[in-house]
Amino acid sequence: MKKTILFFIVVVAFSLTGCKKYLDVNKNIDAPDHVDGYLYLAGIQQQYEGIYWDTRAIGALTQMMGTNSSTYSTYALNSYIPGNDAAGETWRMVYWNQGMNLENLINQSLAAEDWTLAGIGYAIKAFSWDLMAKVNVDAPMKEAFVPGVLTHNYDYEKDIYAQVRAWAYKAIELLEKTDDHIYGTKITANDYIFGGDKSKWIKFAYAVIVRNLSSLSNKTDFSSSYAQELITAAGKSFQNPDDDATLKIAGGSQSAPYSDYNNFWGTANANLSYTYFQHEYAVQLFTGTVPEYDESTGEKVRGVEGNTYYPYKLAADQIVTDTLKNSMGHYDPRVAVKLGTTSNPTFLNQDNADSVKAYRYYGGTFTSTAGPIGTAPSYYGRNAASLYSGTVHDGIGRWIYRDDAPYILTTYAEIQFCLAEAYWKLGKKAEAFAAFKEGVKADMVTTGRYIYPGKAGSATGGDKISKSLFASLADQYVSGPFVNGLANFTLSHIMIQKWIALYPWGAPEAWVDLRKYNYDIKYSGDYPKSGNGWTATMVDQKWDSDPQKVYKGFYLMPAQVQGRKGSYDIKNQGAPCYRLRPRYNSEYMWNKGSLSALKPIPGTADNYQTSIPWFAYPGELPN
Structure with a gap:
């Protein structure tokens, strides 16, 4: 598809006094010397489409997605493609798509004392750099935009993290500053996230701080060094789902002037189609069908003979839901929205609970739609590539896989789960449980907001549940045994419900959580390594029966269980992927010297993608 290109602003001033004055307007013959800061804003924000680009790779690493894309399946296998820009969009977004445009917005706004606009710029900068520091980890920061520098030394993640929070606090300072400038529609018409609402931008900046600190929750000094700052920031961040940070887009489907006016995951763009599909792990969580494994063999324990939908014995401890769908509060209606299903192809009885609860869901493997019990459908709900015309088609898509759906950046629900985890680490279980319940409740609101029901009797796309039924079932679920009535509250409940809330738009943050808990790898000492967590052919992960295992049912590809007994590329030396x-x-074309100086694994090494980030070490980086 055609990529979004940064807009270029050309200001033409013409004077009736003669050509010489017209030619003297700018010293720069290629572009204007000065552009008002607000004119950068819309283009900078729209570059967050790049998050959805890279989520196709990161979604595979989190087992939210599987993919048979010849490019992105490499990332599903925890490897990379040499000489290829795939999964490089976050890097491109920070340094080029936003890049100097964002620097100019901030610097010119500061010079003009446009404090509101400068504050918005710093908030955006903090969010973007926080994302890149988690995805790519180490990166040039101090020398990023120094004029005349042709090679750029790298800064380590720890230093970038501190600067991210400094930028976020600077944003807050500027946004809280008295600003008597009259902007008119200069900000409101160009701010596609909060429409110029300063109070929400302040909350957003605090949300960046929360997300940044939350990734450090498994460090040994989290409780003493970071937890209270996180809790304080969470209290000043989003207060309800109406504060969610989303980026509005134009939509328009096939009538749009450019395909990029549509959501990257909508049907008008062929970016999800049937090349990407829901992973079996996602289906297991959403349907309460995480299987039990025989720990002596790693094989799934067989269930009732002849039951093809539930062929395996189910683990006793299901974190999100179970298969007792007809018992009050046991059914999680998010499954009917977030996952695709081929059930009910003509969208009948969308307001009937029994009909909706009867839908069946199937997940694929890492690189194939053929899963352990059936075939994973497309995200639009058919075992076929997406079509937007004909007697059977997907229309404009559904939920956030819809042409006019906004891009979700972060939500109130996510912040509440970060808060719950922080309280848990401090031993404040009551406060953690309260935040956990609020997080699940909030995700129900966020999820239901984007439901777009299909037309009854017509196989022409949309969601397969009505908004009213979803809201009713959501209330029952929140009041039921997996949320408000939860009897045995654990860290797993916080982290897996957060994974569900992030599905799949928040895969980058879900990947942060998986990595900071080192994928539940079984090891001794401070961190896993070859011979102590993995060998060249197998990763040794904690069994689901281990009370210390956080992500129940999650096993990497070369683990000890059925369906996972493969191996990584030999270049990985047995290790899973820890960074893009x-x-x-x-x-790799222009800055290899700086890459090669990185430690503990050089950026030019064949296994650089396995280098563990600073946030995932209990202390500092090893020598």
């Missing part, structure tokens, strides 16, 4: 590599066309 920098963009090839900038760093």
